[in-house]
Amino acid sequence: xxxxxxxxxxxxxxxxxxxxxxxxxxxxxxxxxxxxxxxxxxxxxxxxxxxxxxxxxxxxxxxxxxxxxxxxxxxxxxxxxxxxxxxxxxxxxxxxxxxxxxxxxxxxxxxxxxxxxxxxxxxxxxxxxxxxxxxxxxxxxxxxxxxxxxxxxxx
Amino acid sequence: xxxxxxxxxxxxxxxxxxxxxxxxxxxxxxxxxxxxxxxxxxxxxxxxxxxxxxxxxxxxxxxxxxxxxxxxxxxxxxxxxxxxxxxxxxxxxxxxxxxxxxxxxxxxxxxxxxxxxxxxxxxxxxxxxxxxxxxxxxxxxxxxxxxxxxxxxxxxxxxxxxxxxxxxxxx
Numbered sequence: 001x002x003x004x005x006x007x008x009x010x011x012x013x014x015x016x017x018x019x020x021x022x023x024x025x026x027x028x029x030x031x032x033x034x035x036x037x038x039x040x041x042x043x044x045x046x047x048x049x050x051x052x053x054x055x056x057x058x059x060x061x062x063x064x065x066x067x068x069x070x071x072x073x074x075x076x077x078x079x080x081x082x083x084x085x086x087x088x089x090x091x092x093x094x095x096x097x098x099x100x101x102x103x104x105x106x107x108x109x110x111x112x113x114x115x116x117x118x119x120x121x122x123x124x125x126x127x128x129x130x131x132x133x134x135x136x137x138x139x140x141x142x143x144x145x146x147x148x149x150x151x152x153x154x155x
Numbered sequence: 156x157x158x159x160x161x162x163x164x165x166x167x168x169x170x171x172x173x174x175x176x177x178x179x180x181x182x183x184x185x186x187x188x189x190x191x192x193x194x195x196x197x198x199x200x201x202x203x204x205x206x207x208x209x210x211x212x213x214x215x216x217x218x219x220x221x222x223x224x225x226x227x228x229x230x231x232x233x234x235x236x237x238x239x240x241x242x243x244x245x246x247x248x249x250x251x252x253x254x255x256x257x258x259x260x261x262x263x264x265x266x267x268x269x270x271x272x273x274x275x276x277x278x279x280x281x282x283x284x285x286x287x288x289x290x291x292x293x294x295x296x297x298x299x300x301x302x303x304x305x306x307x308x309x310x311x312x313x314x315x316x317x318x319x320x321x322x323x324x325x326x
Contacts, residue, residue, distance in 0.1 A: 012307065042318040049264055050271060050287060055268050
């Protein structure tokens, strides 16, 4: 066997496994033999440390120690905010969609009926509006007559 | 059953070893102590029920590994809830290094322990059983319910990480 051994093969040999051909290669290849010994030395060192020394403690940082309660508090605060927005705020705000819809439909019906009347040349209707102090651009008188007033002043 | 080791013999022979094993697997001395007590409680029950394995040492190790496994799977809350800085862990008094610690050096020691803690639970179990307890790969596979190939794979990765921490070139 002439090819040098992989690291995995070395570790199998160290673990007491591996093939005879691999062991034979170690005998004839000084480079692989040196790598094999180095791995064995490192492993022995690790085992010595784990067996005979005390675990090295690093003082826990405040962030590491309190990240979990801090995260939980933040999530709870966010959930509370969302709940307030969804339930309390929406309940307090007077939306009443039926009333709004009814008002809008009344408004549009009135506007369209007035426009139709103007288009049909109903002079009495426009004259009546003008006499009442209404304006030409806003037959309902709800939007004001700024344009009309300006025209009057120009005259 | 007669002629086997007594409860006290087994306790004297294995308690310290099991405590070290559990401490390596759990990284918490208090929890390791609890697990060892539980292991010997199970030993007591097993003997009462007439269990008589071929090797009490292997039986105790298997029970300890399984209990450690259960502990880790218990969830983060109990572990976090009882995690406190105990007085013996804080290191208020500077401890003299033992000969091994003095020979290896503080930085390497710290790196090896850090690398060991960073291993996955499975890698740690496999490494401890194979290299520290001296079990064969097949025994480790049987005890952990893994395939032999899987054990070898975990072992390879664990050794590679630990070797890198110990100053080896692999990574």
